[in-house]
Amino acid sequence: MSTISNVKYEAVIGLEVHAQLLTKSKAFAAVSSEYGGAPNRQVTPLCLGHPGTLPVLNENLVRYTIKMGLATGCKISEKSIFARKNYFYPDLPKGYQISQYDTPICYEGSIEIELEDYVKEIGITRIHMEEDAGKSIHDQDPYHTLVDLNRAGTPLIEIVSEPDLRTPREAYEYLKKIRQIVQYLDVCDGNMEEGSLRCDANVSIRPRGQKELGTRTELKNMNSFRNVERAITFEIERQIELVENGGKVIQQTLLWDPNKLETRQMRSKEEAHDYRYFPEPDLPPIIVNESLLEDIQSELPELPDKRLLRFVEQSGLSRDEAAILTDNRYLADYFEEAIGFLNEPKAISNVILTEVLRVLNEKSIHINEFTITPKQLSGLIQLKLEDKINSSAMQTIFNELLESDKEPIELAAVMNLIQVSDSGFLEPIIDEVMESNPDEVKRYREGKKALISFFIGQVMKQSKGKANPKLVREMVAVKLDGTE
Numbered sequence: 001m002s003t004i005s006n007v008k009y010e011a012v013i014g015l016e017v018h019a020q021l022l023t024k025s026k027a028f029a030a031v032s033s034e035y036g037g038a039p040n041r042q043v044t045p046l047c048l049g050h051p052g053t054l055p056v057l058n059e060n061l062v063r064y065t066i067k068m069g070l071a072t073g074c075k076i077s078e079k080s081i082f083a084r085k086n087y088f089y090p091d092l093p094k095g096y097q098i099s100q101y102d103t104p105i106c107y108e109g110s111i112e113i114e115l116e117d118y119v120k121e122i123g124i125t126r127i128h129m130e131e132d133a134g135k136s137i138h139d140q141d142p143y144h145t146l147v148d149l150n151r152a153g154t155p156l157i158e159i160v161s162e163p164d165l166r167t168p169r170e171a172y173e174y175l176k177k178i179r180q181i182v183q184y185l186d187v188c189d190g191n192m193e194e195g196s197l198r199c200d201a202n203v204s205i206r207p208r209g210q211k212e213l214g215t216r217t218e219l220k221n222m223n224s225f226r227n228v229e230r231a232i233t234f235e236i237e238r239q240i241e242l243v244e245n246g247g248k249v250i251q252q253t254l255l256w257d258p259n260k261l262e263t264r265q266m267r268s269k270e271e272a273h274d275y276r277y278f279p280e281p282d283l284p285p286i287i288v289n290e291s292l293l294e295d296i297q298s299e300l301p302e303l304p305d306k307r308l309l310r311f312v313e314q315s316g317l318s319r320d321e322a323a324i325l326t327d328n329r330y331l332a333d334y335f336e337e338a339i340g341f342l343n344e345p346k347a348i349s350n351v352i353l354t355e356v357l358r359v360l361n362e363k364s365i366h367i368n369e370f371t372i373t374p375k376q377l378s379g380l381i382q383l384k385l386e387d388k389i390n391s392s393a394m395q396t397i398f399n400e401l402l403e404s405d406k407e408p409i410e411l412a413a414v415m416n417l418i419q420v421s422d423s424g425f426l427e428p429i430i431d432e433v434m435e436s437n438p439d440e441v442k443r444y445r446e447g448k449k450a451l452i453s454f455f456i457g458q459v460m461k462q463s464k465g466k467a468n469p470k471l472v473r474e475m476v477a478v479k480l481d482g483t484e
């Protein structure tokens with residue numbers, strides 16, 4: 001991309017990421033916040049904005065947010081408050097969103113991102129708690145907009161980065177890292193397509209060397225990782241072209257159109273004062289004491305960067321292998337479960353990175369839906385390592401395991417695939433192959449040694465793939481070279 005590595009300008013990017021929390025109930029009401037229910041069935045009078053209803057804080061909203069804060073090196077406020085963010089929208093019956101304004105519960109953290117040839121620390125300005133609005137549906141009725149309030153009041157965290165990102169790729173890696181962390185912490189499923197992870201990108205450009213930031217635009221509606229990278233790329237190029245042609249960037253909110261691959265104006269950018277933020281009078285301040293912090297700290301799982309290093313050090317995997325395995329927490333769990341049954345990390349990682357990932361890709365499924373259990377997989381690999389089956393049998397059994405809950409050894413026996421390393425069994429087969437191919441035997445003995453592969457192939461075929469290829473090769477060579 002020519003303009004991205006533009007010598008004259010550099011881009012500045014800051015991301016605001018919203019993550020929908022996996023709490024069972026809503027932020028301030030005792031009703032399920034689960035995604036995908038029938039419209040307007042998960043609502044209480046509070047979600048409908050009825051007068052006289054009062055919010056009650058879901059403790060897990062606080063705990064999950066602090067978890068994320070600790071995992072990203074944030075400071076945690078001892079005392080913070082909720083604020084009302086006021087605006088009118090049909091899917092916001094209360095007329096305001098409960099959020100946090102000048103006292104976010106977590107602040108001044110950072111995460112590390114890794115690019116091809118450098119590592120970079122990206123500042124996290126703040127992580128605050130808020131509730132989601134409902135959903136307006138414009139494409140189901142030709143005349144009306146429909147409103148589903150199931151999502152109204154669903155707990156969210158907003159993670160705001162410092163304007164530390166410089167390229168679309170950095171933004172992409174940052175977002176991936178955020179997703180990886182929320183998944184590891186089990187606070188959000190990280191699904192961008194379903195909207196449980198959403199990202200707004202703030203983009204500006206400035207002449208290289210300039211300190212002050214340029215005027216930014218804010219991009220919305222990018223519902224995949226690829227689209228985030230694409231939209232930012234598009235926007236940087238648009239701004240450079242605009243400025244080069246004597247124009248000026250105006251601060252505005254832009255919508256990414258994933259079909260046309262371009263941004264278009266949505267509205268001029270709102271300012272904080274437009275929202276008339278004021279302290280939420282119906283909720284007490286959030287007080288975080290030492291013992292709550294210690295409690296949450298002790299629940300933190302091992303985070304991806306650390307796990308990657310451990311896989312390299314303990315299991316002897318390469319960094320690349322460990323990076324792919326730990327990219328997804330559940331894939332890493334699968335790997336660890338498998339090596340619990342058979343301590344052969346390298347062999348197990350090989351099969352996961354090739355065969356298992358291939359199947360997940362082909363079927364478009366998640367590792368949690370994969371039908372071969374870690375125990376079955378390690379059993380299969382053990383058969384191969386012990387030379388009880390050969391590679392082609394391994395492949396056959398692997399495919400069979402996708403639809404079977406039998407143990408690999410049982411399948412190998414039933415399918416008659418246990419490798420034969422018994423020379424008594426092989427000898428008559430080799431004799432027969434030689435007898436029925438006298439010309440080849442002759443040519444081999446006249447010096448065409450490459451024909452040995454032909455004989456091995458024939459013997460393997462006659463043994464129905466069960467023969468140990470190493471043994472076959474040795475025996476065939478002896479027989480062919482032997483004088484008669």
Ligand code: ADP
Nearest residue numbers: 012013014015161162163202203204213214216
């Ligand atoms: P708002 O809530 O109005 O969008 P914030 O001050 O919370 O504003 O900033 C939102 C994001 O915009 C942050 O991630 C910040 O890093 C980023 N940002 C601020 N100024 C710029 C700029 N000039 N260029 C690019 N990103 C910026």
Ligand code: MG
Nearest residue numbers: 016200202218
């Ligand atoms: Mg914003």
